[in-house]
Every structure is written in structure tokens, then in C-alpha cells.
Amino acid sequence: MHRKNVSLEDEDRSVDGSRRSFLKRSAAAGIAAAAVKIGDPVAVAASQPVIENGIPVEKLSIKFSVNGKEQSLSVDTRTSLLDALREQLQMTGSKKGCDHGQCGACTVIIEGRRQLSCLTLAAMCDGRKVTTTEGLASGDKLHPMQAAFIEHDGMQCGYCTPGQICSAIAMLEEAKNGDASHVTENIGVVARGQKLSKAEIQERMSGNICRCGAYPNIVAAIEEVQAGGAK
Ligand code: FES
Ligand code: FES
Numbered sequence: 151m152h153r154k155n156v157s158l159e160d161e162d163r164s165v166d167g168s169r170r171s172f173l174k175r176s177a178a179a180g181i182a183a184a185a186v187k188i189g190d191p192v193a194v195a196a197s198q199p200v201i202e203n204g205i206p207v208e209k210l211s212i213k214f215s216v217n218g219k220e221q222s223l224s225v226d227t228r229t230s231l232l233d234a235l236r237e238q239l240q241m242t243g244s245k246k247g248c249d250h251g252q253c254g255a256c257t258v259i260i261e262g263r264r265q266l267s268c269l270t271l272a273a274m275c276d277g278r279k280v281t282t283t284e285g286l287a288s289g290d291k292l293h294p295m296q297a298a299f300i301e302h303d304g305m306q307c308g309y310c311t312p313g314q315i316c317s318a319i320a321m322l323e324e325a326k327n328g329d330a331s332h333v334t335e336n337i338g339v340v341a342r343g344q345k346l347s348k349a350e351i352q353e354r355m356s357g358n359i360c361r362c363g364a365y366p367n368i369v370a371a372i373e374e375v376q377a378g379g380a381k
Contacts, residue, residue, distance in 0.1 A: 212276040216241070217285025225272045231265075232256045234272035235282060243283035243312045247359070254358030257313035258282045264320035266357075283312035286319070295319050298371035298379065306362035314358045318372045321354045324344075325376075346376060 199206035208227045216239065223238055232249070235241045235258070244267055246265040247255030251269040256265045259281040286293035295315050298304070301322060305311040333353045345355070351372050352365070360368065 154199055210273055212273060214275045214277060217281055222273065222297055227271070227273055229272045230268050231258070231270040231272045231280070232267035233273075235267060235280075235348060241282055241284055244316075245309055245312060247309070247313075252359075253310070253313075255310050255313040256282045257317045257358065259316050259320045262320065262323060264317045264324075281316070286315065293319065294375050294379075295371070298374045299368070302367045302371040302374065304364055304367040304371040306364055310358060310360045310362075314355070314360065314368055317355060317358045318368070318375070321351075322372070322376060324354070325350070348373070351376075 153186070177272075199208050201207070209224050210227055211222065211224050213222045215221070221239060223234060229238075232246055233245055235244055236246065244258055245255035246268065247253035248373070249265050249268045253264065255264055256268040257264050259265070260270070260275065261279055280370055286296060293298070293315070295318050299311065299315060304314070316367075325346050326343050328340050328344065330337040330340045331350055331354050333349050334340055348369060351369050355368065355372070
């Protein structure tokens with residue numbers, strides 16, 4: 151049988167070329183899949199790049215609810231929710247501690263779940279409901295968690311406090327819904343409306359760092375709200 155005379159170098163090039171083309175195809179497919187997963191609205195709403203300071207910037211329009219008020223923004227696709235809140239909506243209650251998902255200072259509540267706004271793209275919030283620390287009180291009446299933090303002195307410098315309070319509120323809802331945590335003893339029997347122990351509260355709040363070390367008072371405040379106090 152006639153075999154085409156192929157040198158090892160040719161074979162290497164061919165294998166290398168196939169690998170390269172496979173990787174290219176995989177990357178393209180991955181990017182396309184990611185775009186669909188993140189959300190069609192993002193892909194659909196994306197506009198042509200505009201030039202800002204000589205740099206092409208992809209902008210898109212989003213509409214979302216912040217503390218019950220509809221907001222429309224034009225955002226760079228790379229803008230985090232935290233930056234959109236602080237720099238475009240001038241809502242500076244949510245703090246930027248690390249901007250890397252490690253401190254919890256930027257915690258907000260999205261559709262009832264606590265989220266790190268520094269790790270959330272503003273584009274992902276299109277059509278969603280966001281609650282920040284500015285939206286917790288009803289007029290002059292503080293949210294029970296805010297009142298409990300004051301009563302128990304759950305803050306010193308206060309930098310972590312907006313994130314702590316948003317996190318604590320949503321965390322108690324998670325417990326009510328029967329979500330387990332790392333220290334839940336028997337995850338097979340987690341009941342809805344469970345009463346959290348101190349250890350459970352500490353574990354569930356462990357993503358919110360307090361550099362002032364106000365932890366005992368923060369936990370006491372949460373325990374009081376859980377018990378129905380601090381109204
Ligand atoms: S600023 Fe978001 S986790 Fe630290
Ligand atoms: S009160 Fe200062 S960082 Fe928590």
C-alpha cells in the first residue's frame with residue numbers, strides 16, 4: 151500500500167495545527183456558551199463598542215430595581231454592581247473593602263439572596279431586584295437588624311456594617327428556608343424555620359470580615375433579631 155511520505159516535523163506541525171484549531175474551536179464554543187449562560191438579555195442588549203479615552207468600550211443598557219426604585223443605566227459590560235451602585239447611582243452605602251470577594255463589605259441582597267456586589271456584573275442584574283443598605287429602613291423606622299446592631303454596639307468604625315447587616319438579614323431568611331451550613335449537624339433533617347445556634351450564626355456570617363473585631367456584638371444582635379427582638 152502506498153503511504154504518503156510524511157516527515158516527523160510535518161506530523162508535529164499537523165498535530166500541533168489540529169490541536170491549535172481544536173483549542174480555537176473549543177474556546178469559541180466556550181465563549182458562546184458562557185454568553186448564553188450569563189444571560190441572553192446581556193448578549194442581546196450589548197451595543198457596538200464606543201471609544202472612550204481612545205479605548206473601545208462595550209456598553210449596554212440595563213434596567214433594574216434598586217430599593218424598590220426602577221433604575222436605567224448604560225454600563226460598561228465589565229462594570230461590577232458595586233461600581234454601578236457607588237459611582238453611577240451615588241449609593242455609597244455598600245462598601246468596597248477588597249474588591250475581590252474576600253471581605254463581604256459589599257454584600258447586597260439580590261432577589262432575596264445575599265450576594266457580593268464586587269463579584270456581580272451590573273449586566274447580570276438586568277430585570278432583577280437589588281436591595282442595598284440604603285433600602286432597609288422604612289422612612290425613619292430602622293430595620294430590626296439595624297436597630298439591633300445599634301443596641302448591641304455591633305460596630306466600631308462601621309465600615310463593614312452595611313455588608314454585615316445585609317448579610318445577616320438574608321442569612322436569617324436562608325435559615326428560615328431550611329438551608330444547611332458547614333456546621334449543620336445533620337443536613338438530612340434540616341427543617342424550615344430552624345433556630346440557629348451561635349456556632350451556626352458565626353459560620354454563616356464568616357464571609358463578612360470585621361477588622362475591628364466586633365464579632366461577639368454582631369452575633370448578639372443577630373440572635374436578638376432571630377428571637378424576635380429589636381423591633
Ligand atoms: S469588596 Fe466585595 S468582598 Fe470585599
Ligand atoms: S466595625 Fe470596623 S470593620 Fe467592622
